[in-house]
Amino acid sequence: MSGLANNLNVYLSLAAIFFGLGLLTALTRKNSIGIFMGVELMLNGAGLNFVAFNAFLKDRSDGWLHGQVFSLFIIILAAIEAAVALAIVLRFFGSKQTIDPDVAVGLRG
Amino acid sequence: MTFVDFFVGFCFLLGALSAVVVAFHPNILYAAVALVFSLLSVAGLYGALGADFLAAAQLIIYVGGIIVVILFAVMMSEDVYKNRGVGGWKGFFAPFIISVAVLWALLKLVNQANWPRIDVPVREHTVEAIGRALVGPYALVFQYVAIVLLAGLIGAVVIARPHYHEKSSGSNLE
Amino acid sequence: MESVDPLIYTALWIPTLPLLAYVIQTAFGVKLPRMGDWLSTGAIFASFLLACRIFAAMWSANDPNWAVSHAWKWIDVGTETIPFKLIVGVRLDNIAAIMLLMVTLCATLIHLFSTGYMRDHHGKPEDGYRYASFFSFLSLFTASMLGLVISDNLLTLFMCWELMGLCSYLLIGFYRHKTSAANASLKAFMTTRVGDTGLFIGMLALFGIVGSFRFEDIYRAVGEGALSGQLLGFTAAGFIGFLIFLGTVGKSAQFPLQVWLPDAMEGPTPVSALIHAATMVAAGVYLIIRMFPILEAGHVLTLVAYVGATTALLAAILAIKQNDIKKVLAYSTLSQLGYMVMAVGVGAFTAAFFHLITHAVFKACLFMSSGSVIYAMHHEQDMRNMGGLKKKLPITFAAMFITTLAISGVPAFSGFVSKDMILAGVLGFGFFNNPDHMFLPIAAFLTAGLTAFYMFRLIFMTFFGKPHDHHHYEEAHEGGWNMWLPLAVLAFFSLAIFYTGSLTGGLFGGADKIFGASNDWFKNLVQVPRLGSTLVEAGAHGHETGGHHGFEHYEHLAHMPAMILSLILAGLGIGVSFLVYGSKKISSEKLSNLWPKFVHKLIDNLYYFDFFYIKIFIQKFLMPSADKIAKFDDNVIDRIVVDGWSDVAKVGYKSAGTFDDVVVDGVMVDGLGGGIPSVFGASLRTLQNGKIQRYLLVAVAALVVLFFFRGIL
Numbered sequence: 001m002s003g004l005a006n007n008l009n010v011y012l013s014l015a016a017i018f019f020g021l022g023l024l025t026a027l028t029r030k031n032s033i034g035i036f037m038g039v040e041l042m043l044n045g046a047g048l049n050f051v052a053f054n055a056f057l058k059d060r061s062d063g064w065l066h067g068q069v070f071s072l073f074i075i076i077l078a079a080i081e082a083a084v085a086l087a088i089v090l091r092f093f094g095s096k097q098t099i100d101p102d103v104a105v106g107l108r109g
Numbered sequence: 110m111t112f113v114d115f116f117v118g119f120c121f122l123l124g125a126l127s128a129v130v131v132a133f134h135p136n137i138l139y140a141a142v143a144l145v146f147s148l149l150s151v152a153g154l155y156g157a158l159g160a161d162f163l164a165a166a167q168l169i170i171y172v173g174g175i176i177v178v179i180l181f182a183v184m185m186s187e188d189v190y191k192n193r194g195v196g197g198w199k200g201f202f203a204p205f206i207i208s209v210a211v212l213w214a215l216l217k218l219v220n221q222a223n224w225p226r227i228d229v230p231v232r233e234h235t236v237e238a239i240g241r242a243l244v245g246p247y248a249l250v251f252q253y254v255a256i257v258l259l260a261g262l263i264g265a266v267v268i269a270r271p272h273y274h275e276k277s278s279g280s281n282l283e
Numbered sequence: 284m285e286s287v288d289p290l291i292y293t294a295l296w297i298p299t300l301p302l303l304a305y306v307i308q309t310a311f312g313v314k315l316p317r318m319g320d321w322l323s324t325g326a327i328f329a330s331f332l333l334a335c336r337i338f339a340a341m342w343s344a345n346d347p348n349w350a351v352s353h354a355w356k357w358i359d360v361g362t363e364t365i366p367f368k369l370i371v372g373v374r375l376d377n378i379a380a381i382m383l384l385m386v387t388l389c390a391t392l393i394h395l396f397s398t399g400y401m402r403d404h405h406g407k408p409e410d411g412y413r414y415a416s417f418f419s420f421l422s423l424f425t426a427s428m429l430g431l432v433i434s435d436n437l438l439t440l441f442m443c444w445e446l447m448g449l450c451s452y453l454l455i456g457f458y459r460h461k462t463s464a465a466n467a468s469l470k471a472f473m474t475t476r477v478g479d480t481g482l483f484i485g486m487l488a489l490f491g492i493v494g495s496f497r498f499e500d501i502y503r504a505v506g507e508g509a510l511s512g513q514l515l516g517f518t519a520a521g522f523i524g525f526l527i528f529l530g531t532v533g534k535s536a537q538f539p540l541q542v543w544l545p546d547a548m549e550g551p552t553p554v555s556a557l558i559h560a561a562t563m564v565a566a567g568v569y570l571i572i573r574m575f576p577i578l579e580a581g582h583v584l585t586l587v588a589y590v591g592a593t594t595a596l597l598a599a600i601l602a603i604k605q606n607d608i609k610k611v612l613a614y615s616t617l618s619q620l621g622y623m624v625m626a627v628g629v630g631a632f633t634a635a636f637f638h639l640i641t642h643a644v645f646k647a648c649l650f651m652s653s654g655s656v657i658y659a660m661h662h663e664q665d666m667r668n669m670g671g672l673k674k675k676l677p678i679t680f681a682a683m684f685i686t687t688l689a690i691s692g693v694p695a696f697s698g699f700v701s702k703d704m705i706l707a708g709v710l711g712f713g714f715f716n717n718p719d720h721m722f723l724p725i726a727a728f729l730t731a732g733l734t735a736f737y738m739f740r741l742i743f744m745t746f747f748g749k750p751h752d753h754h755h756y757e758e759a760h761e762g763g764w765n766m767w768l769p770l771a772v773l774a775f776f777s778l779a780i781f782y783t784g785s786l787t788g789g790l791f792g793g794a795d796k797i798f799g800a801s802n803d804w805f806k807n808l809v810q811v812p813r814l815g816s817t818l819v820e821a822g823a824h825g826h827e828t829g830g831h832h833g834f835e836h837y838e839h840l841a842h843m844p845a846m847i848l849s850l851i852l853a854g855l856g857i858g859v860s861f862l863v864y865g866s867k868k869i870s871s872e873k874l875s876n877l878w879p880k881f882v883h884k885l886i887d888n889l890y891y892f893d894f895f896y897i898k899i900f901i902q903k904f905l906m907p908s909a910d911k912i913a914k915f916d917d918n919v920i921d922r923i924v925v926d927g928w929s930d931v932a933k934v935g936y937k938s939a940g941t942f943d944d945v946v947v948d949g950v951m952v953d954g955l956g957g958g959i960p961s962v963f964g965a966s967l968r969t970l971q972n973g974k975i976q977r978y979l980l981v982a983v984a985a986l987v988v989l990f991f992f993r994g995i996l
Contacts, residue, residue, distance in 0.1 A: 005113040005157055008224040010121055014154070016219055017125050018147065020212025021132040023983060027204035027976055031137050033183050035976070037144050040175065041131060044151050047163075055158040056225055065235055068160050069242045075163075075170050076254050080261035082175045086182050087269035093185075102974050204976075207984050214990045 011052035018045030032092065032099040036085045043078050047071040117157050124150030137183055145176050162236045290340055291353045294373050297333050297383060298429035300326040301390075305422040312415030323418040324394040327425055331387035334380075341380040347810045350376040352435050354497065370497060374435030377808040378636060382432045382569065385640050388776075389561040389647045390425045392769035396651050397421065397553040399766035400658055417457060421557065424450035428562045432569070436496035437486050440570070444482075444534070447563050448475050454558060455550040467546040474543040478533015482570075485526025489577075492519055498573060505576045524581030527574050528590075535567025535620045538594040542892050544617055545601075548609040552654030555609060560616055560646035568623045568639050575632055575811060585720070588628025588712070592726040595621030599733035603740070604886050607664045608653045611741050615690065616646055618730055622705055625727065631708025633809045638701035641782060645686040645698060648773035652683035655766055656745060659759040666741065671750040675759040680746050682770035687742050689777040691735035692853040699849075700779050703842075706731065706849050711841035731849050735856025743864035 004010050018041050025038030047070075054067025093099050123146055130143035148171045155164035243251045304326035312319040341349055354372025401417055427446035434440040449472075456468025490496055492512075493504040504510060510520035517525075531537065536544035547559055558564070571578060571587065578584050595618045602614035619642045626635035657664055659676055673680045689696035692703070706727055713724040750756035761767055862868045875883070885891070990996040 003111065003114045004117040004121070005111070006226055008226070009220055010117060011154060011158070012219040012224075013216060014121050014124050014150075016212060016215035018128055018151075019215060020208050021128040023211055024204060024208035025132045025140075027208060027980055027983070028132075028201050029137070033179060034137055034140065036182075037131060037140060037179060040144065040171075040179075041128060041147065044148060044171075047167075048151055048154060051155055051158050051160050051163060055160070063238075064242050064246065065160075065238045066242070068163055068235060068239055069247050071155075071160070071163055072166060072239065072243075073250065073254055075166055076258065078175060079170055080258050082178045083265040084261050084268070086178050087265035089182050090185065090269050101976055104975065204980055207980060207987055210987045210990070210996060211983060214987070214995045218995060 008052060008056050011048060015045040015048040015052070018042065018048065030100050030102065032085075032089050032101050035101060036082075036089075039081070040078060043074055047074045050074070113157060116153065120150040120153040120157070123147075124154070138180075141176065141180050141183055144179070145172060148172050148176065159233065160235055162234075162239055287353050288351045290337060290351050290375060291373050293333050293336055294375055294383075294433045297330045297337075297387070298426045298433065300330045300333075301422040301426035301429065305419050305426060308415060308419035308422060312419055315415075318415040318418070320394075320398045320414070320418050323422040324391070324398065326422060327387060327394050328391045330425075330429065331384075331391045334383040334387040337375060337380050338384045341375070341377055341808070345808070347377065347808055349808075350374065352376075352499070354435060366494065368494075369438065370436070370495065371439050372435045372497070373433045374498065375433065378569075378572065379432050381636075381640060381809070383429065385643050386425070386428055386432060386562055389643055389773070390421075390428075390557060392772055393553050393557045393561070393647060393651065394418070394421060394425075395765050396556070396654065396769045397551075399762045400553055400654050401551060413457070417454075417551070420450055420453045420457075421553075424454065424557065425562075428566065431566055435498055437489070437498075437501075438496040440573075441483065441486060444530070444566060444570075445479065447558075447566060448472060448479065448534075451475075451547070451558050451563055454554040455547045457551055457554065458549065461549065463546075464549040467543075467549040471543040471547045474540050475533040478529045478531070478540060480529075481526040481533075482530025485523045485529070488514065488519070488526070489523050492523075501574075502576050505580050510577065510580055518581060520577055520581035521583055522581070524574070524578040524583040525586070528571060528578060528583060528587055531567035531571045531624065532590065533567070534570070535564045535624065536594075536617055537567075537590050537621065537624055538597060539892065541594060541598065541617055545610055545613045548607070548613045552609065552650060552657060555613070556647045556650035556654065559613065560650050561643040564616065564620055565639050565643055568620065568627070568635065571624065571627050572632065572636050572639075575627065578627070579630075584628050584630065586628070588625050588709075588720070588723055591621045591623070591625030591628050592709075592723045593621070594618070595625060595730045596726040596733075599730045599737070601886060602737040603733065604883075605737075606666050608656065608666050608669070608741065608745060609650075609664055611666075611737060612646070612649055612653055615649075615734065615738065618734060619646065619690070622702070622727070622730070625723065626705040626708055629708050629712035629723065631705055631712075632811045634701060634704035634708050636809050637782070638705055641689070641697035641701040641777070644773055645689040645696075645777040648682055648686040648770055648777060649690065651766075651773070652679050652686070652770055655679040655762060655770065656683075658762055658766070661758070666744040668751045669745045670748040671746070671756065672759060673746040675756065676746075676761055678761055678767040679770060682767075682774035683746070684742060685774040686777050687738045691738050691857060692731055692849055693857075694850070695779050697777050697779050697782050700782055702731065703846050703849060707842045707845040710845045710848075715841055728848055728852055732852035732856040735853040736860045739857050739860035740864050743860065747865060 022038045022041030022043075022045060025041060026035045027038070029035050029038065050067040050071045052067075054065060054071075057067075089099055092104065096103050127143040127146035127150065131140045131147060134140045134143065148167065152164045152167040152172065155161075155167055301323070304323045308315075308319045308323055312322075315322060340351075352372060352374035354370045356368070357371050358367070358369040360367050397417065401414055424447060427443040427450065431440050431443035431447070434443065452468045452472040454468075455471050456465050458464040486496070489501065492509060492514075493501055495501070505520065510518070510523065512519045514522045533540050544559060544564070548555055550558070578587060598614045598617035598621060602611050602618065605611045605614060619638070623635045623638050623642070626632075626638060656669065656672060656676065656679060659672070659679075660669060663669070685696065689698035692699045706724075709727045710724045713720045713722070859869075863870075987996065
């Protein structure tokens, strides 16, 4: 009964903390890389959620590791995102000499 | 309190603390290093949950790959020691309130529910099961992700390529 | 898998072909021979042939309830308790088949006409190869209109609807180097957006109640009374019906959002023919025809009728004083659209759709004829500089004369039959059925007379009399076959014989029926959609008499007087027009001096709608409140909550001082478009500062609000 390893709340709480703090990072950093780090943190929270549910609801999943597969896809997409984000940051830095996201206001219309 | 319990608790604390550092440390370089530790803790929890393949993938792709890319970008793009990374407290206030509200709502949701408990997460090798899933029910998604990866990489190259939009004017690229 | 009727695939190809043409044209248009105009035209012509096939299938079925439909599951997520399922598909019924034929026919001819009219843009690099993009836009536009027609649900209908909005923006602003054209395109886009927002909210509310976007499900739900509940203090059907009608008000340029359509004449003339006569504005009427049961169940039909009647009358009055040949046609389009909306409002469902079709045909012809005149006169649009063109442009004259007869309601032409049906419906509704609503028939008959008057004024000023500009006159000549053939075809189809009488047994067997229009196929095939098993209670919208039969009875009763009255008024209009502009027995100055000064002032200023929207609503009301909000931000919110808002707001306000009408129009619609009072519009504008983190913050804040209301926080 007791113990941390077999308590789903532990995993989900950490996932929630990752998500909340990642959100805060993404919202406040005056640095494109910082925003990107926040997003990574949020993605990890989501992945942790998937894997935790996968482990705890195994008997309902017909033997397929659905949660783990989803988590794997998240990792793959995060890798793509990293590549594209780095390219954009470099490009942006090349033209504006800064990576402050507040400089990028082309969407203002 | 078994070793696994201790390990999970350790990962939890490590992850939570380093996430706090990621969010609040004014120096982006420190934050990036702290991100390494939070990603490591996630890898540890994957291991504790019996997802050995994912734990390895997390280590290799995230800690080994993405973090390096992030650090690389930080180093390349800005004078990291001059930029404090966060704005003044005024710009911090509204996002802080909102993020804490989201965090609190999530934690409340998590701890309200009556989750199923298992004795100890079953540990077995998952590589084969994941492989079967990827060519079974997820075959289409797998292919799709592959295409997205390809498109993303090409896009990244095109974006990062210098002066690509000036190629008609005969730049130094040709 | 159940078998699918092959007609469904035929129908799917109809919008797909122009869409493919659009894609190819966009990618390779410049490189194709003749810049690909043959590709777009050929694609739409192929669609026309397919539409003929569908029409033939409908014709041989000859059943008012003929319908072929097939639906595909698009999205199916959610649980049993919270279902979220989107089913979209194709539905072909009599209305859709007739619409398809009309749209493809008009679009084909307009494409053909454009190959002549737009020749000035032929492959000139300094024009940015705009000839190619013109045809790609036309193709996209046609594809979205056709997609709208075959949709069996509001969702894909709305998608196509918005696509058309985009295309109208692109096409109206086609002469982008002209400031007036750029302004007009933005005005059209933004003004219709006001209505679209209403439509979208209405759609979502409807989906929330019915759980489906499909027409069939909606009709069934209406029939079962699922929409009789309350929604924000109104009946659900009334609320939703009103919002959906807003979409029509925007798209079909009804009062009070009619301001954009006359300005939209800045576009090339084929565009005016396609968008502002035959298809896009017709889409609005098509929508209320499709949504007729909801409008009826919601008791909003009376409002619809009044909006239509007001539009019809006001626009007809404006048309009298216009001197720009296209402006006359623009106002006459407005007026005729008002007619259709009014017809829907009084329950004359068939008549509204009938007039939609006949009007599309003759108005497309009128616009293209005017295009032919403008082309011949080297882009001279002022009728006062024309005159005597009858000899120079015989085919154009003949086509325009025939279609003018049609729009004026002269017997044996299509306009007479459809207009007569509308007038009978309105008279039956307003005179015999509900004497409270006398305004409707009066407005309708006045408009009928005015229409005949201003249309013949146009004919007399353009084609008769002496030429005013001899230089242009001598050079005037007909365009090539690709310019006169469309006119001839459409003028041919403006004859009443195609819409009345029985085409199946003996072409002229029902010659007597042409005048009475009592036994036409149109009336047999186009009927109010069935709600499950019972017909809609047509008279049940808040008036004492119930039942469709009651309405038909009154319509029948009113038929004879309506016909006689409309004939008298049309004759009167034509006669006065002849006396004033034809034989010049009455001087036009004297006629205009009959009216007091303020009437002229009112008309010259277009009833001060633009003045109200721009000068009062935006500059006096919206901009100052933006200033107040900026100050509020500065002093109160900013110091505590958010950094950077005030700067943005201040900058926004400073630049507001130099905003030209374009931006002003845009802001006006920002405020209106949200359906929110202008104060909110202005404060939302300060949120829209382009900073990505601010956008994210707002989105997450909305999430927190949602948490709060769900009791999680």
